Amino acid sequence: MIQVEIQYFAVLREQAGRAQESRETAAVNPAELYEQVRQAYSLALPRAMLKVAINDEFCDWTQALRPGDRVVFIPPVAGG
Amino acid sequence: MQPFSFSQQPLEPERYRAALSDAAAGGYASFEGWVRDHSDGRRVQRLEYEAFESLAIKEGTRIVAQAIERFGIRRAACVHRVGDLAIGELAVWVGVSSAHRAEAFAACRYIIDEVKHRVPIWKKEHYVDGDSGWVNCERCAQPGHEHDAGAHADHRHDATPAFAHDYSRQMALPQVGSAGQARLRNASVLVIGAGGLGVPVLQYLAAAGLGRLGIVDGDRVEASNLHRQPLFGIEDVGQPKAVVAAARLARLNRDVRYDSLAERVSAGNVDALVADYDLVVECSDNFATKFLVNDAVVRARRPAIFASVYQYEGQLQVYRPREDWPCLRCLWPEAPQDGLVGNCAEAGVLGPVPAALGALQAMEALKLLLGMQLEALSSVHVFDLLNLQWRTLHARRNVSCNHDRVAAAQQPDLADLELAFADLDAARASGLTLVDIREPWERMTDAPDESIEMHVPLSSLLEGRSALPPGGRYLIICAHGVRSLALAERLRGIGYREVYSLRGGLAAVTA
Numbered sequence: 001m002i003q004v005e006i007q008y009f010a011v012l013r014e015q016a017g018r019a020q021e022s023r024e025t026a027a028v029n030p031a032e033l034y035e036q037v038r039q040a041y042s043l044a045l046p047r048a049m050l051k052v053a054i055n056d057e058f059c060d061w062t063q064a065l066r067p068g069d070r071v072v073f074i075p076p077v078a079g080g
Numbered sequence: 081m082q083p084f085s086f087s088q089q090p091l092e093p094e095r096y097r098a099a100l101s102d103a104a105a106g107g108y109a110s111f112e113g114w115v116r117d118h119s120d121g122r123r124v125q126r127l128e129y130e131a132f133e134s135l136a137i138k139e140g141t142r143i144v145a146q147a148i149e150r151f152g153i154r155r156a157a158c159v160h161r162v163g164d165l166a167i168g169e170l171a172v173w174v175g176v177s178s179a180h181r182a183e184a185f186a187a188c189r190y191i192i193d194e195v196k197h198r199v200p201i202w203k204k205e206h207y208v209d210g211d212s213g214w215v216n217c218e219r220c221a222q223p224g225h226e227h228d229a230g231a232h233a234d235h236r237h238d239a240t241p242a243f244a245h246d247y248s249r250q251m252a253l254p255q256v257g258s259a260g261q262a263r264l265r266n267a268s269v270l271v272i273g274a275g276g277l278g279v280p281v282l283q284y285l286a287a288a289g290l291g292r293l294g295i296v297d298g299d300r301v302e303a304s305n306l307h308r309q310p311l312f313g314i315e316d317v318g319q320p321k322a323v324v325a326a327a328r329l330a331r332l333n334r335d336v337r338y339d340s341l342a343e344r345v346s347a348g349n350v351d352a353l354v355a356d357y358d359l360v361v362e363c364s365d366n367f368a369t370k371f372l373v374n375d376a377v378v379r380a381r382r383p384a385i386f387a388s389v390y391q392y393e394g395q396l397q398v399y400r401p402r403e404d405w406p407c408l409r410c411l412w413p414e415a416p417q418d419g420l421v422g423n424c425a426e427a428g429v430l431g432p433v434p435a436a437l438g439a440l441q442a443m444e445a446l447k448l449l450l451g452m453q454l455e456a457l458s459s460v461h462v463f464d465l466l467n468l469q470w471r472t473l474h475a476r477r478n479v480s481c482n483h484d485r486v487a488a489a490q491q492p493d494l495a496d497l498e499l500a501f502a503d504l505d506a507a508r509a510s511g512l513t514l515v516d517i518r519e520p521w522e523r524m525t526d527a528p529d530e531s532i533e534m535h536v537p538l539s540s541l542l543e544g545r546s547a548l549p550p551g552g553r554y555l556i557i558c559a560h561g562v563r564s565l566a567l568a569e570r571l572r573g574i575g576y577r578e579v580y581s582l583r584g585g586l587a588a589v590t591a
Contacts, residue, residue: 007471009462010390011427019467051411053473058411058460072471074462076416077390079429080277080365 001026002067006037009074012050016041030054030071031061037073050075081521084140084195086133086162091170102154104543105177109184111192113172115165123208127165132200136160142266143194145522149562151187153178154539155519158191160201197334246335247289255452261289265335266587267449268292270357272345272373274321275299276308276434277387277441278363283311284442285361286329290449292337293329294357297321298344308431345369350376359448360384361441367416374399374408381498381583385444387437391427392466394437397475398444398455406458410478433465497568499555500583504531507582507589512555515548517541517564518586538563553578561585 007020016037027033030052037043051058053072054065065071081099093112100108115127144156156176165171174191178184195201206212250256267290271278274297286293301309301316301324316324320342329338343349345364354360354376362373362384370386377384381401386408388395399407440461447453462471501507507514508531516523517538538558540546548554548571556564556571561584568581582589 009464010393013393014391019464049416053471056471056473058473058475072462072473074395074460074473076367076412077388077393077395078365078367078370078416079389079427080273080275080363080387080434 083144100177110175128204270294273363277438280438410481
């Protein structure tokens with residue numbers, strides 16, 4: 001298990017009911033991590049619609065997670 | 081003949097007219113401004129014109145060049161009288177020769193209107209009753225200015241043009257200065273969407289003194305817009321946003337030319353719109369438009385500034401037309417469907433959220449136009465205004481992104497027609513022969529061109545009086561890159577393979 005910092009934006013923040021959290025996880029990459037939080041908070045958006053960034057760099061969903069990583073899930077937004 | 085000049089002596093329209101004759105012109109239109117014997121109900125005896133000549137000639141020359149580019153006319157010129165004039169004398173003359181009459185009339189009208197508006201010339205009226213007064217200065221041209229006693233008490237009529245004062249606070253910045261202000265005055269920006277983001281973008285860019293501002297929005301003002309779009313008033317509800325915005329902005333700054341288009345951006349108009357401006361600021365409220373604009377700026381190789389908001393959050397992304405730079409599709413390979421993640425109508429929004437993001441877009445636009453402090457890495461900036469947090473997430477070009485295919489698929493023939501160079505030396509280093517196609521009178525004005533090998537005026541090429549030796553590799557150069565692009569396209573069509581147009585013309589390499 002590792003500890004990661006997660007930040008949620010836009011509709012994800014609303015559905016998760018939080019802007020950020022510190023989470024213990026067995027996930028090895030952000031794809032697995034998202035599936036976990038998706039089930040935990042009943043998030044509606046499929047992963048294919050999101051971007052993920054680790055430590056301020058957009059990255060692949062398969063990038064290996066490391067302890068202390070700051071993971072950001074971002075849906076596209078269109079309002080103007 | 082100089083495109084714009086002053087004369088101490090009475091004007092000679094016949095002589096000027098002869099200078100515009102051109103075998104390819106099918107017509108000629110002119111306008112003459114005369115000294116009349118009355119003004120605001122007072123009898124006028126004579127007039128005195130005074131100009132800030134060095135600046136006026138530059139601005140006047142620019143206006144004539146813009147008219148030639150904009151209307152595709154053959155030749156044009158304007159001469160303004162200075163000194164003492166009697167009733168009935170000619171104060172100003174404008175002449176245009178053109179292939180067709182519609183362009184001749186339009187260009188003539190354009191030139192006189194712009195000269196009246198932009199060129200620092202002052203008129204002093206001497207009345208029959210012995211009194212006199214300065215009129216028609218730039219500030220007097222503003223609406224609401226009454227010509228009653230003491231009308232001029234609030235401002236002096238000296239030879240300093242009003243617009244130099246207007247921008248002094250931004251010109252005081254070392255990164256702006258008069259050179260930067262000139263860049264802004266020559267710049268054109270297309271703002272797509274006059275909503276919560278677009279309103280501050282339009283206001284700050286208009287206030288900064290751009291040359292031309294395009295406003296595109298197909299919507300009408302709704303009462304529910306006003307809390308985040310305070311450019312509009314309650315009395316505007318039901319009116320087309322693009323039209324109302326242009327009218328409001330004209331009250332803020334009349335130096336700027338406003339193109340307002342009360343239409344939705346569509347696949348049918350987006351390419352022509354984007355190509356007509358230096359920079360695009362994307363302020364729409366839906367994914368369909370954002371991706372349409374993304375693809376068009378990639379095709380046209382224009383920089384663009386995207387922003388979106390969701391409740392208390394906003395995202396900002398700058399696109400620059402560089403090989404290593406990601407576009408919107410690099411991040412979001414498939415355009416998200418509208419309705420899935422919420423817009424302002426569905427999700428709610430506080431007015432200052434889009435206002436903050438719009439102000440940032442305006443700031444990025446000015447930075448791009450002024451060539452200052454550009455990001456070395458492409459980023460998406462994510463703002464959380466509720467918690468006052470800001471994250472900068474670096475984004476890379478996605479090698480599997482189809483943005484090049486988007487670019488190539490739709491404009492196969494024109495993809496490499498334009499080349500951009502930092503300066504003429506860089507252009508020459510590419511092995512191309514530089515060809516200046518400006519007319520002789522244009523070359524007498526300001527741009528340094530001693531180093532260009534070939535001078536072949538466009539008029540003589542089009543009329544077949546001269547031709548480029550076949551088989552050569554040419555970079556065609558004109559003032560702003562419009563005529564050179566048209567010529568390069570034409571030459572490709574008749575078998576010249578390696579002919580290119582210098583993007584932005586001499587203005588781009590000497591700025």
